[in-house]
């Protein structure tokens with residue numbers, strides 16, 4: 001670590017002295033970052049960063065996330081907004097249990113200790129959170145009781161239900177995973193652990209009830225990144241189509257096979273029916289057909305293997321004929337019924353009609369097994385030669401399709417589905433990829449599900465007045481044998497709320513994504529002990545004006561919290577349909593080209609950076625090194641460079657602070673307000689111009705593009721100019737009033753990015769009050785305007801010369817200036833100017849013959 005030696009030279013920058021001094025002052029004022037009452041009359045701004053999991057250590061990715069939010073919150077305060085800037089802890093979850101196993105520390109103790117450590121780090125970073133007013137810790141009963149309360153409301157509304165189902169099981173987590181938590185067949189937390197399928201009784205939340213609204217809402221969210229909306233659209237996976245029933249031939253008592261198809265218009269081209277190996281009919285038929293049973297078992301094994309490698313879409317296709325036939329209800333044709341390993345029982349109806357002429361997958365299968373291929377659609381009726389499979393639908397028409405021949409495909413899809421419905425063998429249907437949200441987890445460190453099992457009354461909800469169902473604190477955590485809570489008799493054994501007889505509690509806890517689905521509502525009223533929050537408060541602050549977090553939450557947290565918002569709206573708790581007006585997903589911080597990880601040894605510690613370069617330089621670097629939506633390659637030399645820049649700002653500002661003080665006191669005679677009109681030297685004028693250009697750039701960027709990297713670059717350019725004008729400031733060539741204007745504004749511009757040094761310099765210049773409550777400087781367009789601009793002059797579209805003219809020159813003046821250039825006059829000599837095109841402020845083009 002480089003030794004920073006303190007000497008007495010004035011103007012040397014010592015972040016290790018400045019930063020703790022200001023942090024202590026800020027800590028002493030718990031109301032410093034508090035939101036104002038709704039009656040303040042100011043416009044509101046809810047600035048939110050995703051809350052962290054309390055692992056115990058902030059990583060540098062957190063620093064980037066919070067630096068963005070903090071800069072925005074400070075900027076909005078300076079713009080006169082009433083800002084809510086909260087923080088909390090997503091404190092339930094598996095790592096606490098794993099730590100308990102490893103270190104024999106109770107999860108609660110481990111978690112609270114980590115929170116305390118991280119809070120120290122966050123304060124060190126100077127982040128402007130209203131801890132006193134908003135802090136939410138999801139593992140504490142004052143929060144999770146409301147998870148339970150919402151759960152009961154959902155039970156009441158039929159939105160929470162229990163069923164036995166096949167679930168994803170991670171043997172390492174020893175718990176169920178949601179579909180969203182299975183990545184390529186493996187656990188999202190254990191990249192190398194293959195997820196198994198198990199049959200369990202589970203609690204589900206009926207998110208599918210909102211599937212259409214969740215999908216359609218995405219079109220009305222222009223403030224969300226398109227990539228996130230696309231990911232959510234795909235995840236919901238709505239497909240419009242039809243169910244069609246195929247009767248099984250010569251088996252009167254067998255139920256018809258229902259297939260789902262998005263292309264009912266191709267039904268005359270169906271040449272077989274394909275069933276999933278686990279389809280109910282197949283299960284029947286294998287009982288009396290040993291050969292079929294053997295093939296089916298093999299296919300089930302193949303599916304399991306493919307599922308486990310996450311490659312089910314690319315499974316090598318196999319099938320076997322059942323020897324039975326189904327009847328195409330549109331034309332009475334007999335179609336052979338096959339069982340195929342690429343059809344999944346839990347997708348659609350587990351049965352498809354195979355149309356090899358018009359589907360890639362069916363074509364491949366039919367070719368392999370020699371099934372007929374029958375063309376029934378074509379670009380037009382006269383098409384003879386057509387390479388198959390042909391899958392067009394927009395321009396295509398039906399051929400060889402009986403009475404439907406000649407119909408356009410898209411219209412036929414509609415009409416044929418209606419026809420099926422009228423004749424009782426099908427209907428229009430929409431299917432979704434989205435499944436209901438399984439929330440049961442066989443873990444200890446989560447919200448207990450507030451349900452009771454009575455031998456007499458079955459499943460009984462815990463009465464609201466008995467909430468919260470507290471997590472027992474004394475518990476031995478092991479990794480086997482189901483839910484840890486099941487081994488705590490004081491927890492499990494209870495009485496039935498209806499009959500008072502002995503009963504058992506549910507021992508599963510809720511998925512921790514429940515906690516983060518509504519935490520940001522709780523921030524608006526974090527101390528409420530009688531309701532999750534006060535509706536009036538939530539309605540004042542919502543929707544969130546700016547939500548900032550990682551794109552990895554695009555389909556888990558961000559779909560669940562949209563769902564939760566809609567449920568709360570339907571419960572009458574809030575008015576908004578969506579949680580956040582704008583979403584920003586910042587890029588990752590990487591090192592040596594790779595994601596940071598302990599195993600790669602490329603982890604950058606924020607504490608290290610802060611002790612070497614100070615918080616301001618570390619935060620500013622996180623914003624400066626890349627546009628915030630891109631990945632950032634962390635380079636320590638970069639932080640050092642920003643630190644040198646801050647030191648330069650510090651030296652210059654400290655040096656001229658006495659001048660600013662004198663001007664403020666009026667001892668210099670000329671007033672700040674007169675800067676614009678005072679007789680300016682060219683040097684002063686140039687500085688003021690750059691200053692106002694910088695204000696304009698930063699202001700604009702905050703409200704739109706968020707290219708903080710170029711904002712900070714603009715401040716660096718400004719500081720370079722100030723430095724080159726240092727002699728002119730020393731000599732009096734630049735007036736004291738101008739100097740005061742320059743430095744006061746510079747410090748205001750730095751406040752969102754480097755709050756410590758900005759506060760220090762503000763104080764040195766005699767500034768009073770809290771810096772980030774000062775008004776943000778306003779760019780004066782007149783002062784920002786360049787006095788001269790460069791205009792390219794073209795002859796017949798070819799650049800001839802560039803002329804410098806007054807920035808406000810009109811078309812006539814531009815033309816005159818162009819025609820006066822020698823390079824122009826010599827080229828048009830003896831020729832005729834047939835046309836002169838002048839674009840004001842941009843260019844002059846002469847058309848010459």
Ligand SMILES: [Zn+2]
Nearest residue numbers: 170173187190
């Ligand atoms: Zn796992």
Ligand SMILES: [Zn+2]
Nearest residue numbers: 454457496499
């Ligand atoms: Zn009972």
